[in-house]
Amino acid sequence: MFNPPPAPKTPLGYRRLLAPNAGVRVSPLCLGGMSLGSKWADFTGKITKEAAFELLDAFVEAGGNFIDTANLYHFGESEEWIGEWMEQRGNRDRLVIATKYSGFNDGEQKDVNSMGNAGKSMHLGVRESLKRLRTSYIDVFYVHFWDYSTPVDEIMRGLHRHVLSGEILYPAVSDTPAWIVVQANAFARQHGYSPFVLYQGLWNVSVRDVEREVLPMLRKEGMGFAPWGVIGQGKFMSKQQLEERKASNEPIRGGEQSEKDVRVSEVLAEIGDELGASVTAVALAWAFRKMPYVFPIIGGRKVEHLKDNIKSLEITLTDAHVAKLEEVNPFDFGFPYDFFGRDPHLMGETTNRVMKASDPIQWVQDVRSIEAQRQ
Template identity: 50%
Template sequence: MSLGEAHASFMGKTKDSFKLLDVYYESGGNFIDTANNYQNEESETWLGEWMEMRGNRDQIVLATKYSMSHKQHEVQKTPHAIGANYGGNHTKSLRISLRDSLKKLRVDYIDLLYVHWWDYTTSVEEMMHALDVVVKSGQVLHLGISGAPAWVVQKANDYAKFHSLTSFVVYQGLWNVMVRDMEREIIPMCIEEGMAIAPWGAMGQGRFKTKAEIEERKKTGELVRPYTAEGQSSLEETTSAALEKIGHEVGASLTAVALAYCLMRCSYVFPVVGGRKVEQLLDNIKALEISLSEEQVKYLESQSPFDPGFPFNIMGTDPRRFGETQFVMQKMYLNLAWVKHSPAIG
């Protein structure tokens, strides 16, 4: 999302996008995430130019998305234009969006195409058949989904399997040490389905900052949160302090610790990180070197308690992954030890 200038007024400016991409690639990075509408289409366009200039397309795992109205900035100025044709989960939206993404990115295939969000108007059947067509055509290699309830993803994958269609292999959603709603239904579904998880907002979307950083921003007039011009909430302040404490223990920044938390909390996690500065990117990469202890993870989670809701707050969560060693109800009649799921590598 940081590639482009169309949204610089509220997202901030990136001084040198190609330099940022170069440093990422030279550091071993090869997975790049974008979308059809980011920065009014500039993100895909700039990324396409960079890959063509560097001649590294084959080395990149390229992900983009459809469902958002990528032509909204033009439709608003065009008489008689039908905005619904450019957004949503339906077949025409997919056809137009993929055609335009391939052109902007200057490629003949996409490694990973996401459904950006579930629109509640297109049937699972239509969507999965349309997606399967673009995979079998060779224009797309793999499918992912973002911003959809777990039941939609499960229904879609079951339908795909029963009808020999291509199923979703990656879920992208908001997940970090402070916002853990995905642990309620989505992450357990991903584990059972063998799906990878690509969390966005893993570092708090700029919300995780030390008191010193907050004071420095106040002095320079730089907003804490450019999107809304708000300051830190009390929960964000508490979470930031906890991350800073663990950061001192492991010798890393609080944002690197936040990223490391997601990386080791579950297997097959590939965080989507943004940033406008090379130094931010290099700090993110340091998260790969951090190994948090079980005690440190428990401490972080204790500072921003998560209520899984019914029935999990009565029956417990999966004891093989996130929960206790026994279900609450089982303790009444059974003493059972569970075999834990394989932990993340690291």
């Protein structure tokens, strides 16, 4: 008789489909590898290999299986450390490993053809990442960023060749305009190639630009979303956390808090006090509340930070909480959305104004009202 598996130790162990068009299952939080290495210490902070392995162990012990890195991070050292850790633990096939090309594939040598999106850069990227990760395949392989020069068909043909070879399983794309992703996926489908199934980009309560074009595109394309910077790149902090940071002289990644960061942090702290959660846990809960198939990338160098982030999976924000957060920094969707409204079927909004052809008089009145406001 079949016995169901035991309940996971934490909510991190509950697997979710990566995307509507991808059957692989991953943990709801993705552990980022940007801080795992020693060559970018001035940028990401210092961490030893032993401490990195401890963090990776804690992530897996809590139920995590989704890990993100890139060939660019610490000039390849992040991949090397993760590869060595997987080899020592013998857990490669139980993990979903994401990495990226477009950055330098040759460490710090920086040859012009070892970067960008071209086929040669991709070939070198796959080859070198496989070596550093000590594996025969990459689960999720990203185009790291758009280079404005490589043709879309060259990228999609190259990715599909690696899919057919078994070296990568799921093509993905990061930090790229939505219209290019749509063009790439259309080309892939027309030719029987593998389309992108996952997108990675900057998104948090303060920086919501992806909501204009990217998030609607992801829903239409059946793609998942792995946002980075959800906790404000270290800038979302309570007053106590900020005082502790200043007392320790520990630098804030990305610079000091702006006035907007301070205001957002205050509201995050207010909601956190109500729910018994930290500022960062509330910031992550906001992302889960807003978007399906979302897998925030969490960084950090300490196990206690990881445990705090996992608490975001135990709280649920109400509509009032979300509204309170977003009122701090209202987002301007701009034209044409402020003219014809936004699609409520895509964004899940019930209060959104949408022009209705069945009510032409109201339609004209709305248009005139908007035009009058612009005068």
